[in-house]
Amino acid sequence: MSIAEPVAPPVRPAVQVTRSRRRTGWTGLVAVVAVAILAYLPYRVYSGTTDLLVNVFILMAMASMWNLLAGYAGLVSVGQQAFIGLGAYFVLVLAQHGINPFVALPIAAVACGVVGLPVWWLLSRLRSGYFAIASWVVASVCELLIVRFPSLGGGTGAPLPGLSSLNPTLLTAYTYWISLAVVVAVLATVYLMLRSRLGLELTAVRDDEVGARSVGVRVAGARRMVFVVAAIGCAAAGGVVVISQLNVQPTSAFSVQWSAEMIFVTIIGGIGTIEGPILGTIIFFVLQQTLSSYGAWYLIVLGVVAMAVAIFARRGLWGLVADRFHIRIFPVGYWLWPDGQGRPGRRMPALRSR
Amino acid sequence: MIWVNTIIQGVLLGGLYALFACGLSLMFGVMKVINLAHGDLAVVAGYVAVGVIAVTHIPAVWSFVLVVPIFAVFGYVLQRTLIQAALDRGVLTTLLVTFGLSVVIENALLQFFSANSHSLAIGSLVSDSLKLGSQISIAYLSLAIFVLAVLVLLGLQYFLSLSKHGRLIRAVADDREAAQLSGVDYRHIFGIAAAIAFATVALAGLAFGMVSSFDPTIGTTQLLLFAFEAVVIGGLGSLWGTLAGGIILGVVQQIGSQINPADQILAGQLIFLAVLVLRPQGLTGRRSSS
Numbered sequence: 099m100s101i102a103e104p105v106a107p108p109v110r111p112a113v114q115v116t117r118s119r120r121r122t123g124w125t126g127l128v129a130v131v132a133v134a135i136l137a138y139l140p141y142r143v144y145s146g147t148t149d150l151l152v153n154v155f156i157l158m159a160m161a162s163m164w165n166l167l168a169g170y171a172g173l174v175s176v177g178q179q180a181f182i183g184l185g186a187y188f189v190l191v192l193a194q195h196g197i198n199p200f201v202a203l204p205i206a207a208v209a210c211g212v213v214g215l216p217v218w219w220l221l222s223r224l225r226s227g228y229f230a231i232a233s234w235v236v237a238s239v240c241e242l243l244i245v246r247f248p249s250l251g252g253g254t255g256a257p258l259p260g261l262s263s264l265n266p267t268l269l270t271a272y273t274y275w276i277s278l279a280v281v282v283a284v285l286a287t288v289y290l291m292l293r294s295r296l297g298l299e300l301t302a303v304r305d306d307e308v309g310a311r312s313v314g315v316r317v318a319g320a321r322r323m324v325f326v327v328a329a330i331g332c333a334a335a336g337g338v339v340v341i342s343q344l345n346v347q348p349t350s351a352f353s354v355q356w357s358a359e360m361i362f363v364t365i366i367g368g369i370g371t372i373e374g375p376i377l378g379t380i381i382f383f384v385l386q387q388t389l390s391s392y393g394a395w396y397l398i399v400l401g402v403v404a405m406a407v408a409i410f411a412r413r414g415l416w417g418l419v420a421d422r423f424h425i426r427i428f429p430v431g432y433w434l435w436p437d438g439q440g441r442p443g444r445r446m447p448a449l450r451s452r
Numbered sequence: 453m454i455w456v457n458t459i460i461q462g463v464l465l466g467g468l469y470a471l472f473a474c475g476l477s478l479m480f481g482v483m484k485v486i487n488l489a490h491g492d493l494a495v496v497a498g499y500v501a502v503g504v505i506a507v508t509h510i511p512a513v514w515s516f517v518l519v520v521p522i523f524a525v526f527g528y529v530l531q532r533t534l535i536q537a538a539l540d541r542g543v544l545t546t547l548l549v550t551f552g553l554s555v556v557i558e559n560a561l562l563q564f565f566s567a568n569s570h571s572l573a574i575g576s577l578v579s580d581s582l583k584l585g586s587q588i589s590i591a592y593l594s595l596a597i598f599v600l601a602v603l604v605l606l607g608l609q610y611f612l613s614l615s616k617h618g619r620l621i622r623a624v625a626d627d628r629e630a631a632q633l634s635g636v637d638y639r640h641i642f643g644i645a646a647a648i649a650f651a652t653v654a655l656a657g658l659a660f661g662m663v664s665s666f667d668p669t670i671g672t673t674q675l676l677l678f679a680f681e682a683v684v685i686g687g688l689g690s691l692w693g694t695l696a697g698g699i700i701l702g703v704v705q706q707i708g709s710q711i712n713p714a715d716q717i718l719a720g721q722l723i724f725l726a727v728l729v730l731r732p733q734g735l736t737g738r739r740s741s742s
Contacts, residue, residue: 174547176488220725223732226543227486228688230551231680232728235721238677242718354672358555365548394559401556408548409537 125427136278140271148274152342154383155281156335160360161367161375162284163331168361169370170292170300171324172307174226176357177233178332180217180240181210183351185333186340187244193260194249200276203337207330214329218322234354241352255347258340277338284331285428288372291327292430296320304370358397362404368414372428377416453587458710459703460590466682466702467598468663470695471656472675473682474605475649477694480683482625482645485535485546489554491676493650494657496557497523498666501658502570512572512662520654527650528643535646536639554672561668571665572658597659601698604652605691611648621645674717681724687734697734 140148160178167173188206193199217236224232245253261269291297299320302310311317340346359382360375367378382400389396407414419425472494479485487493500522501515508518538549574593581589612618623631624641632638660666660675678701686697701720708719727734 168544172544174544176551220728223728224684227480227488227547228680228684230486230488230547231676232684234672235677235681235724238673239718239721239725242721246714358551361548361551362555369544394562397559398556398563401552401559405534405549405552405556408545408552409534409541412541412545 125429129427133278133282137275140274145267145270148270149342150383150387152274152277152338154379155277156338156342157359157363157382158376158379159281159284159335159338160332160356161363161379162281162288162372163328163335164357164360165364165369165372165375166288166291166324167328169364169374170297170304171321172226172304173321173325174230175233175328176230176354176361177235177237178328178360179352179354179356180233180237181214181329181332182336182339182356183237183244183348184213184240185210185336186346186351187250188333189337189340190250190256190258190346193258196260199258199260199337199341200272203276203280203334203341206337207334210333211326211330214326215322217329218325221325222318222322234357237352237354241348244352245348251346251348253348255345255351257345258343261341261344273338273342276341280331280334280338284334285372285376287327287331289428289430291324292372292428296323297430300324355397358401362400364414365404366400366407366414368416368418368420370413371416371420372430373420373426374414374416377419378414381415453585454710455707457588458706460588461594462703462706463699464590464594464598464702465706466695466699467594467601468656468659468698469678469682469701470698471597471601471604471652471659472679473686473694473698474608474691475652475656476679477683477688477691478608478645478649478652480688482621483531483535483539483642484543485539486550487535487649488547488550488676489557489671490653490679491671491674492554492557492561493523493653493671494660494675495561495666495668495671497654497657498570498572498661499561499565500654501572501661505572512574513577515572516655516658519658520651523654524647524651528647530650531643531646532639536642539642554676558668558672565668567667567669569665569667570661572661574662578662593662597663600655600659601695604655605695608648608652609691617641617644678720681720684734685724685727690734693734 136151139151160182164175164178167175167178185206188209189199189202192202192205197205221229221232221236244250250256264272292300299310299315299317302313302315303317303320307317336351339351363378363382364375365378366381367376368374385400386396389399411418413421472490476487476490479487479490497519501512501519504510504515504518505512510518534549534553535546538546577593579591580593581591582595583589610618612622620631620636620641621644623634624636624638628638631641657666657675682698682701683694684697685700686693686695700723704723705716705720709716711719
């Protein structure tokens with residue numbers, strides 16, 4: 099045998115790769131139709147319904163951001179209210195300087211993303227539980243700093259200027275549309291992020307951090323990216339809060355209750371899936387509306403249910419549904435099909451080697 | 453002289469914070485549990501004391517005789533059931549369950565006892581003080597709490613180093629599998645550690661209730677964060693570091709409030725962030741361990 103003999107090319111098993119076990123082309127269409135119907139709602143229903151939906155969308159956006167943090171990047175933050183409050187106050191400051199609040203909202207969200215960078219630099223020194231409480235401390239610091247500014251209303255808060263000239267019906271509709279826009283943007287961002295290389299890296303980190311590091315995943319960079327995105331998303335949600343309430347008050351804007359709600363919703367719905375926070379938010383509002391006459395009981399019930407789900411059904415309600423029926427509304431994973439046995443259909447491009 | 457007084461008050465306050473922090477530190481050191489409900493448990497201890505006093509009519513100062521054992525048992529049971537179940541499923545679940553516990557406790561207290569603040573009435577003891585000159589006055593109560601904190605830390609140190617159960621706790625904390633191979637039931641040991649942690653948090657909650665008033669929300673907005681800051685400033689996993697951290701936090705808070713009464717909490721949190729930036733391993737921590 100001579101050394102020059104050509105080496106036989108390695109035999110690659112013929113594999114087809116799809117994003118989900120079933121066809122999912124229809125889910126994209128369903129999503130577009132659903133958003134279109136939701137966007138048309140203000141012409142059809144009373145403002146009571148759209149006001150409720152604004153709150154649904156706010157919580158859905160926050161929960162999706164928290165799910166990205168904890169479910170994918172392993173960052174259990176209980177301080178996301180820092181960005182909710184800052185987002186609300188940034189909108190207030192811009193509005194006080196004559197900028198339309200609806201225009202101010204995206205600016206405030208991006209500004210909070212910038213604030214997120216030094217915050218990440220601080221918090222990234224701590225892990226798991228210590229990260230959790232430290233993020234809480236950061237939120238508390240933000241609140242204590244904000245109340246020092248008399249122009250922002252100090253400890254009592256301030257009304258949001260710039261919207262009083264608007265017709266109330268129109269204002270309700272605009273508020274609804276911007277909340278819908280925020281939640282659609284948040285869900286689209288999460289979906290696209292998780293389908294990208296970053297999503298693959300995050301999933302690898304979530305499943306086995308040491309293993310992910312050993313194959314060259316830049317864990318710190320991926321986590322920083324997620325943290326900044328979550329800051330932007332929560333700030334946008336906070337901006338919607340101030341626009342829908344037309345005033346901002348420091349203790350409620352920076353309340354840990356935001357974290358409690360987004361965490362419970364994500365756990366009950368199913369952490370680590372895009373669908374989970376959506377399902378959880380719907381359950382949250384059904385529960386809240388049912389128990390609305392009993393004060394804070396809904397939060398107690400929700401907390402107990404969330405603890406039970408965290409212990410007994412760790413993948414949440416969506417996990418139960420998805421495992422049973424193999425449904426993925428937002429397919430972000432990969433299914434490998436041996437040639438000839440798989441789901442027939444168009445041949446997917448092979449995985450690009452990196 | 454006013455600054456000397458400020459620093460003395462800060463040191464005494466630091467003793468209280470160290471008392472809050474040692475339970476948090478112990479549970480993290482042994483079980484790797486960050487108990488996010490820690491502050492709320494202290495508040496619960498305050499409410500239990502109010503109930504115990506109302507029923508038995510014992511003086512508030514002696515309420516710990518009943519409340520601390522109740523909390524030790526409560527801690528053991530909670531650890532063996534809820535917290536252990538969460539621990540078996542990983543760090544994330546443990547955090548979520550203790551956070552859920554915190555929210556449930558706080559809102560249940562709000563439902564049953566309203567947002568009104570309570571305090572443990574101890575009569576003239578709250579205002580009696582030792583006067584040194586015209587500017588310095590040391591309240592006997594603060595001094596007693598500081599001494600109590602030092603005694604608790606000393607006792608904990610002695611217990612962990614010398615007693616049989618203390619050795620078992622350290623063994624399980626260091627290497628759970630090896631301890632199990634030697635026939636140690638680690639769940640029982642975890643329960644004992646939790647019982648001690650809960651007993652200290654009950655003591656801290658009672659002390660806090662005598663010094664100032666408490667309401668359902670104070671557990672998360674202040675107590676948990678102060679305890680945590682004391683632990684991180686002092687360095688993770690060191691009991692005496694925790695005392696040092698508590699004292700630094702107390703002194704900085706008192707200096708802050710001397711400058712502007714509204715800045716007490718902010719000053720403490722800024723020193724915490726400064727430590728996080730400059731010395732993330734804490735004052736007593738080694739760099740390798742961080």
